[in-house]
Amino acid sequence: MPVFDWTRTDLYKQTTDGSNALFFEKSQIEDIDPITLIDKISKDVDVTMPGWEPERLARLKETFRQYEGFTAEDLWQNLQYFLEQIIPVCESCDIKMGIHPDDPAFPIFGLPRIIINKENIGRFLNLVDSPYNGLSLCTGSLGSSNNDIPDIIDTYCSRIHFIHIRNVKRYENGDFIETSHRACDGSVDTVKVIETLHRHGYSGYVRPDHGRHIWGEEAWARPGYGLYDRALGIMYIWGVWDSLNH
Numbered sequence: 001m002p003v004f005d006w007t008r009t010d011l012y013k014q015t016t017d018g019s020n021a022l023f024f025e026k027s028q029i030e031d032i033d034p035i036t037l038i039d040k041i042s043k044d045v046d047v048t049m050p051g052w053e054p055e056r057l058a059r060l061k062e063t064f065r066q067y068e069g070f071t072a073e074d075l076w077q078n079l080q081y082f083l084e085q086i087i088p089v090c091e092s093c094d095i096k097m098g099i100h101p102d103d104p105a106f107p108i109f110g111l112p113r114i115i116i117n118k119e120n121i122g123r124f125l126n127l128v129d130s131p132y133n134g135l136s137l138c139t140g141s142l143g144s145s146n147n148d149i150p151d152i153i154d155t156y157c158s159r160i161h162f163i164h165i166r167n168v169k170r171y172e173n174g175d176f177i178e179t180s181h182r183a184c185d186g187s188v189d190t191v192k193v194i195e196t197l198h199r200h201g202y203s204g205y206v207r208p209d210h211g212r213h214i215w216g217e218e219a220w221a222r223p224g225y226g227l228y229d230r231a232l233g234i235m236y237i238w239g240v241w242d243s244l245n246h
């Protein structure tokens with residue numbers, strides 16, 4: 001993800017069930033310059049967010065200038081160079097690498113993003129076609145745009161070393177909000193995601209990834225990482241998994 005890590009426009013979006021969650025309002029991103037957005041969001045929160053560290057944000061304008069005229073093909077070339085250097089070392093040390101998709105899975109602020117869909121994931125895996133060059137597949141990140149995630153898992157399951165299972169609800173205008181892990185609460189068919197992993201005998205790592213803030217924990221928990229909702233998410237994932245073993 002060039003310049004920015006994950007991006008949202010509201011870290012405490014109130015929902016109708018009393019929780020709050022990370023929200024992305026597409027029109028805000030289109031109408032605002034990134035530095036104003038970062039200033040606005042940084043005021044909401046006094047903890048350091050992953051990818052939004054103060055020293056990194058302080059250099060934002062400079063970093064942006066470095067990406068002027070930078071295209072998706074330039075990113076592909078850099079990634080290829082990087083992988084060709086590191087994957088042979090990973091093979092010799094038995095360390096499996098897993099790339100995380102862009103979040104959101106589409107270009108923002110005019111910056112290219114490439115790990116965004118099935119076709120590009122296939123291209124990525126072929127840059128260096130080794131089992132050590134794999135995926136940290138994130139259903140929430142890929143779920144921010146219209147991806148058939150069970151199909152992506154079905155196609156590339158042997159290259160998934162780590163999976164982040166969470167749900168987001170997408171709206172027709174391009175907005176999305178993080179929801180509970182339940183399939184019926186969001187746009188990602190999390191049950192089918194787990195079924196597909198189970199069918200392939202997946203034995204890698206899984207995490208519930210993000211959670212809403214519930215039961216008042218927004219007072220102390222980092223936005224996006226509600227402890228209670230992540231715990232509920234783990235049990236939902238286990239519940240589906242166990243029902244498939246039954």
Ligand SMILES: [Mn+2]
Binds near residue numbers: 100138140141164209
């Ligand atoms: Mn993730």
